[in-house]
Amino acid sequence: MNQKTAFSAADILLPRKENLSDVWAVCACDQYTGEPAYWAETDRLAGEKPSALRLILPEVYLEDADVTDRIAKIQQTMQEYLSGNVFEEYKNAMIYVERIQSDGKMRAGLVGKIDLEQYDYSKGSVSPVRATEATVPERIPPRVRIRRGAALELPHIMILLDDTQKTVIEPLGEQTESLEKVYDTKLMQGGGSIKGWLVPEAEQQRILDALTALSTQSGSEHPLVYAMGDGNHSLATAKAFYEEWKAANPGADTENAPMRYALVELVNLHSPALEFEAIHRILQQIDAQKLLADMTDALALSTDAAAGRQAFTVILNGAKTTYYIGKPTSNLTVGSVQSFLDAWLKANGGKIDYIHGADVVENLAKEANSMGILLPDMQKSELFPTVIADGALPRKTFSMGHAADKRYYMEARKIQG
Secondary structure (H helix, E strand, O other): OOOOOOEEOEEEEEEOHHHOOOOOOEEOOOOOOOOHHHHHHHHHHHOOOOOHHHHOOOHHHOOOOOHHHHHHHHHHHHHHHHHOOOEEEEEEEOEEEEEEOOOOOEEEEEEEEEEHHHEEOOOOOOOOEEOOEOOOHHHHHHHHHHHHOOOEEOOOOEEEEOOOOOOOOHHHHHOHHHOOEEEEEEOOOOOOEEEEEEOOHHHHHHHHHHHHHHHHHOOOOOOOOEEEEEOHHHHHHHHHHHHHHHHHOOOOOOOOOHHHEEEEEEEEOOOOOOOEEEOEEEEEOOOHHHHHHHHHHHHOEEOOHHHOOOEEEEEEOOEEEEEEEOOOOOOOHHHHHHHHHHHHHHHHOOEEEEEOOHHHHHHHOOOOOEEEEEOOOOOHHHHHHHHHHHOOEOOOOEEEOOHHHOOEEOOEEEOOO
16 A cells, blocks of 8 residues: 555446446435435336445435335345345456536546545544535434445545646546446436546556655645545545444454545546535524624624625625625635624524525525525635635535536445455
8 A cells, every 4th residue: 555645546346247237326325315206216217227226325315214224225235236246346446437427527536445544524634634514423323324234335425636737637538548448327317427447557656656746745744635525424434434443443453454445536626527616595583684783793794895805795685785704714705604603593593504596595585584695606726725724614615516416326345244
């Protein structure tokens, strides 16, 4: 293993060619949680064919009465797929991925494993692998429960590199004609399509060298090399399970323990296909005038653009007003606003929801005792400096594209048994 970088090759499982159909790959389990019809249709499409759907628990079912039975069935199916030769294993592999998104743009990625010893999701972490948004502890135990008895892991984790010179992943795109293609398939329910190629050993070493160079170019004693892009709670779950296993097995060989690692996809933050979208706020069941007055006082809000560089728009009583923050508390507008809202709601009560579309916020803000807040899109260039300066960002700071463009489960890896 290359000790200088947290990312390395993995023993990767892929469905054998005869088992790979367009119903194998399935969208990330934490998507479409408000749309049970999406998952019912996914189930119908998968039918009796081998499918990653049978190896994951869509979170739409997490609160159902039969969740324990579902988990047991998933773990049983993992064993059946392993013993039934559904998979082919590629030892010490990295896979170069080209995903055509629903908008037609190509997003390149690289699949391998990340070392959980080099990851810490706590706020203020200085580890090479860091969370980009606050981790909600309550979301981890149900996922650990699934992983605890699972023979396999399937990743929807996407980790971002701040690789402005495109030294790590992009050179692979020029070599696909000479690489072994291991899959090429459409993705169900509007997910576009995906292709994957095995990365030769010599290229793996080039990649590790490029990642090592990324870690040293900042000159920082604690460089941030790998920032969570998606699947934050999935990686936190893998870490929690690994720490649980370590505590229960003192003196065990952690270096070669499968659960020390998690399968992930690296994506360059500077990929043209990667776009950050703002997530807006709607406040309900509140004294809106009091909230606005208290926020004006706490953040020194002004309608004068000279007051500060951080700006956002309030929708109240049908009127839109842009405010500038005179006393920011974070590197980002959303951080300053969210920190205030968290404290204010705790003291005064009320509800907050996180909304993608500005038009939806405008409609909801028409209701009594409500207020909408429209936030600016976060610039990609702000991500790494902000995580370094502020630690993990507030939850729902930004969104990386639409649900259909989230990572689909394709690869798997043995983690125990």
